[in-house]
Amino acid sequence: MEQHHSSSPHTLCQEPDFASIDGLAIAVGALLPALEQFCKFDQPERTAIERALWSARLEEPLPQAGSGSQAVLARLRDVVIPNGLRAGDPGFSGWVATQPTTIPAVAHLAAAISGPLCVAVQAYNLLENLAMRWLRDLVGLPANYQGIFTSGGSVANLIGLGAARQYAFERHGIDPAQYGISALPHPRMYASTQVHHVMYRAAAVLGLGRRAVVTIPTDDALRLDIAKLKERLETDCAEGCTPIAIVASAGTINTGTIDPLPELIQLCQEKDIWLHVDGAYGLLGILDSDISHLYGDLSRCDSLVVDPHKWLATSMGCGAIYVRDGKLLERAFTLEPAVYIEESLPIYTDDAPITSQFDDLGYVFHNFGVEHSLPSRGVEVWAVLKEIGVEGVKARVCRHNWYARYLADLVGDAPNLELVAPVTLSTCCFRYVPDALRGRKDAEAMELLNRLNRTILGRIHERGQAIPSATLIDGAFVIRACFINPRTTLTSVEAHAREVELCGAEVWATMEK
Numbered sequence: 343m344e345q346h347h348s349s350s351p352h353t354l355c356q357e358p359d360f361a362s363i364d365g366l367a368i369a370v371g372a373l374l375p376a377l378e379q380f381c382k383f384d385q386p387e388r389t390a391i392e393r394a395l396w397s398a399r400l401e402e403p404l405p406q407a408g409s410g411s412q413a414v415l416a417r418l419r420d421v422v423i424p425n426g427l428r429a430g431d432p433g434f435s436g437w438v439a440t441q442p443t444t445i446p447a448v449a450h451l452a453a454a455i456s457g458p459l460c461v462a463v464q465a466y467n468l469l470e471n472l473a474m475r476w477l478r479d480l481v482g483l484p485a486n487y488q489g490i491f492t493s494g495g496s497v498a499n500l501i502g503l504g505a506a507r508q509y510a511f512e513r514h515g516i517d518p519a520q521y522g523i524s525a526l527p528h529p530r531m532y533a534s535t536q537v538h539h540v541m542y543r544a545a546a547v548l549g550l551g552r553r554a555v556v557t558i559p560t561d562d563a564l565r566l567d568i569a570k571l572k573e574r575l576e577t578d579c580a581e582g583c584t585p586i587a588i589v590a591s592a593g594t595i596n597t598g599t600i601d602p603l604p605e606l607i608q609l610c611q612e613k614d615i616w617l618h619v620d621g622a623y624g625l626l627g628i629l630d631s632d633i634s635h636l637y638g639d640l641s642r643c644d645s646l647v648v649d650p651h652k653w654l655a656t657s658m659g660c661g662a663i664y665v666r667d668g669k670l671l672e673r674a675f676t677l678e679p680a681v682y683i684e685e686s687l688p689i690y691t692d693d694a695p696i697t698s699q700f701d702d703l704g705y706v707f708h709n710f711g712v713e714h715s716l717p718s719r720g721v722e723v724w725a726v727l728k729e730i731g732v733e734g735v736k737a738r739v740c741r742h743n744w745y746a747r748y749l750a751d752l753v754g755d756a757p758n759l760e761l762v763a764p765v766t767l768s769t770c771c772f773r774y775v776p777d778a779l780r781g782r783k784d785a786e787a788m789e790l791l792n793r794l795n796r797t798i799l800g801r802i803h804e805r806g807q808a809i810p811s812a813t814l815i816d817g818a819f820v821i822r823a824c825f826i827n828p829r830t831t832l833t834s835v836e837a838h839a840r841e842v843e844l845c846g847a848e849v850w851a852t853m854e855k
């Protein structure tokens with residue numbers, strides 16, 4: 343694995359590449375102890391306070407001469423890995439993110455090495471297709487749904503809404519993929535105020551404009567208010583707007599709320615409007631029989647997103663989009679044929695079958711999304727589903743949903759904690775309320791409570807027993823625990839309530855009021 347340097351142009355063309363192309367076991371082996379240590383989470387996190395130290399070891403000018411493989415491995419082992427992101431810490435419940443479990447992570451490495459491109463006659467290409475089918479079966483969608491693995495929910499939503507745009511324009515005899523979207527006035531997408539912010543960018547990228555996203559208020563349970571949606575649709579249609587899609591969240595980012603899907607399905611069918619379901623976080627919640635009725639009949643939705651890199655804990659970079667009409671999806675995203683591809687494929691017959699894996703493209707995915715060269719993502723979904731089965735996913739989802747309800751109970755039992763939103767999935771939003779502020783809704787109390795809880799969050803992060811994130815609900819700053827982390831234990835769930843109580847009392851006692 344040692345590096346060769348030569349100054350002679352003549353010998354250069356006969357020498358091997360500077361980069362190591364062998365010694366894989368040694369290289370991986372050199373990192374394994376550091377990775378194993380990282381996954382123990384038995385030391386307090388020091389990365390933030392030691393930022394200056396490790397940054398200084400990494401920040402260096404572009405090297406003219408390489409330092410060689412050993413130097414890179416040593417830097418990874420000693421500096422990078424120990425200072426990575428501890429999203430797998432059992433106490434971490436922030437955002438909707440986690441660290442992959444062992445098997446999908448190893449499948450990721452395997453794919454990087456032996457499945458670098460997801461085309462042609464090879465195992466990873468087959469697994470991409472198989473994993474799409476397995477995931478579809480897991481959430482109970484029928485076989486006609488087609489789609490693609492993406493880099494995450496952001497791109498998956500973009501693709502689903504691209505299909506919605508195709509549908510809405512084709513109804514008026516226009517192919518937006520060919521002719522653009524100037525022909526129809528005032529396109530509109532409808533979603534609740536709790537919709538994930540990637541939806542605005544999707545509208546921008548699709549040429550509809552961020553202002554095409556119309557946000558509809560929610561009811562008391564933070565679900566999209568159907569009556570208000572109907573009113574708005576009526577006004578907009580009377581004014582000549584073109585509805586492109588209604589976007590329902592199956593698990594909002596803030597509180598894990600599921601919009602009223604059965605009613606939305608009904609409405610979209612009546613009005614012939616595309617129903618897009620953003621289930622990036624919560625679609626797998628359908629596996630929990632306590633709440634599965636909230637999802638309605640998913641086979642009547644037009645497009646659905648689910649992110650394996652969330653609850654399935656694959657490595658980051660794996661979302662999925664399913665569209666009921668695969669042909670329409672293809673019309674929206676197809677790539678022009680290209681001679682460099684077509685001409686490379688032999689004309690073969692049954693009598694003369696292909697003899698090289700490069701003679702056939704295998705399952706072709708690039709007509710369903712916005713990427714061209716695709717990495718093998720499905721292998722991780724296949725790996726985790728093969729490892730733990732439907733049973734294992736169900737157990738994880740139910741356990742995490744139960745954790746959120748249990749935390750809500752702990753909050754309910756604690757005199758100074760207040761639950762701020764109903765629990766549907768695995769998210770629990772709550773805050774600390776000192777006796778002196780209980781029941782007060784005036785602006786001064788609100789400001790104090792927000793400042794207090796913001797400080798509490800910082801304090802509990804510093805202590806590292808519970809690492810939730812936060813959000814605002816009706817202007818109230820709340821601590822937000824979202825359990826999708828397979829490493830989370832009952833003890834760390836309990837720590838969330840205990841730490842907020844403890845730090846709340848401390849901060850309140852010393853806070854400037």
Ligand SMILES: Cc1ncc(COP(=O)(O)O)c(C=O)c1O
Nearest residue numbers: 438494495496538593595622623
């Ligand atoms: C409901 C929802 N939609 C979309 C997204 C965006 O997904 P990604 O971060 O994978 O792009 C998220 C991310 O948390 C989400 O929770």
